Amino acid sequence: MDKISQLPDDLLLRILSLLPTSKDVVDTMVLSKRWKFLWMFVPRLLYDDSHQDTDYARFSRFVDRSLSVHKAPVLETLHFKLGKICGAGDVHIWIRAADKFSVRELIIEIDSSSSASPAILPRSLYTESSMLVTLKLNNAILLDVSSSVSFPYLINLSLLSVKYPGNEFVNSLLSNCHVLEDLVVEQCPDDNVTIFTVNVPSLKYLDLHTSDDRVVDFAHGFLIDAPNLEWFDIRDVTGGFCVIENNMPNVSEAYIDVTYTLPREILSCITSVQYLDLCLLTSHDAYPVGSIFCCLVRLTICTCETECYPYVQLCVGVRKIIRTAVYIHFANTPLNLLMRVLKDSPKLKSLKLEQHHIRRANQLPIYWSEPSSVPECVSGNLETLEWLDYEGREEEKQVVAYILRFGSCLKKVTIKPESTSYDRDKLVMIKELSFLPRSSPACRLSFD
Incomplete structure (x- = not known):
């Protein structure tokens, strides 16, 4: 221990930052006089109550006391892992601490594996966290605000199982993050949002997932305006829709797993993609005829097959969605889609086929007919x-x-x-x- 104690403060603080929780960090104060106050300057704090080894009141007092005496001029990370008992008043106080320490990364996770209720986050999150660069929320409820939401330095935003006041709030929240580059969204079954709008010109990485158990009896989906996107991942097996308002010519990597009957809105906007992972409901009208994936070098296609899905008709011009209860069976979907993409991807070098989903036991037999001409990539590049x-x-x-x-x-x-x-x-x-x-x-x- 004496040899470690002789190390410079900066190095010791880095070592302390690697400890599992802030409680472990505080416990080092008893090691020696050299360590007695060192913990107060650690730039990363993790408060973990998810295992509930202690009662919540005791945990809350520990957080309050340790934050009140902390002396780091800037906190790089303030991370809370909370269990099913979580006081809204406590969260409000801790978010105020984020502004006090000019926190760069704020993470609030509520245990969703148990019967824990989402944490109601105070409105001060939008007004007293002005220095945030990264914000990650899991199993939380956001409250509406009368004034505009603004995170002037926010680059990374993760919203997992978050509930919102409604469509307009989401639009306002994201459109006022003017330097946002990385957005992760995982919609929960009852998030109060029908059309999730992503209007962020600065966005480079977008990950959109919809919960498989999301039950929807009306039109729902995504509206995306992110012309500078470079990485795109969308998974939606609920039969919704995705409307992209502007082409995304910089997308180099895309993961598309959707049950949209008209997915051309997506594929027609990312023809510059270099790596594509694809699982679609249908090869029919998957993208406009004449579209060429001129940069595509790696392709992964899901070989799972579909039977009957609702047909959804989109009226994009007026942004109204009309659902018609018509069911269609698309035969040999994956192989038709495979041959079509091969035909339109002259530079393809790597092809991977795999099942992303469980095949039905009563799957109907499918048939494949050899194309009349050999795709250029097969004969010259694959x-x-x-x-x-x-x-x-x-x-x-x-x-x-x-x-x-x-x-x-x-x-x-x-x-x-x-x-x-x-x-x-x-x-x-x-x-x-x-x-x-x-x-x-x-x-x-x-x-x-």
Whole structure:
């Protein structure tokens, strides 16, 4: 301990910042006189009551006392992990402390794994946290404010299972974050928002997820205006919609997993994408005819199949959404979509096929017909093919055979049979694929 105590204060404070919680940091004061007041200058504080090892009143007093004597001129991080008992008055006081210490990163997490109710965050969050660069909220309720919300330095914002006063509040909150670059949203079932509007010109990274158990009986979805976006992830299996008001020519990486019957609004705006992970309800009208993914080099497509989904008709011009209760079955959706994207992606080098979702036991059989012309990427650029959860169905064998036969630049083809397949079935699959003709003599076929 004496050798450690001889280290400079800056290094000791970095060591203290690595301890699990602020309680652990405060406990170091008993080590020696050298450590007695050092904990007061630690730039990162984590108060954890999620395990509820102590009663909440005792935890609250500890937070109040430690913050009242803390002397760091600037707190880099103030992090609260709270259990199912959380006082709104306490949270108000702690948020005021964030402004006192010019906190750069504020994180408030309410345990959502138990029966914990969301924490009601005070209006002071918008007025007394002016120096925030990062704000992360989990399982919280935001209150409406009469004046405009403004976070002048906020770059990173994470809203997980957050409830809002309504659509207009969300629009006001995000549109007044003028330097925001990174936004993560995970909608909970009852967040009071029907159209989640993201109007942030400065945004570079956008992650939108909708809860799978979100029950909606009216039109709902996302309205996005983020022309400088570089990274885009959207997952919505509730049958809503996504309207993008301006093209996003800087998007280089995108993850699209939606059950929209008309996904062209998304794909037509990100044709500059270099890496694309795709799971769609339909290949029909997935993107406008003539669209070319001229920069796409890596593609992942989900091979799960759909049966019947509600058809949603959009009237974008007046921003009104009309839902019609018509159900459509789209046959061989993933393979049709695969061949279409291959045709429109001349520079593609890496292709991966996998199941993102559980296949239904009563899935209808599908059929695949060989295209009349070979996609440019298959004959001239494709180097790797990876197929996860390969089942050995006839149409799957036909696709692998097609790519092996025309993939003149293939270097490696990896097939991973479905884990539930019997060993004997796997051996049959391996034997069948091993004897397929290959255009590329350098192609190596492996089975994981």
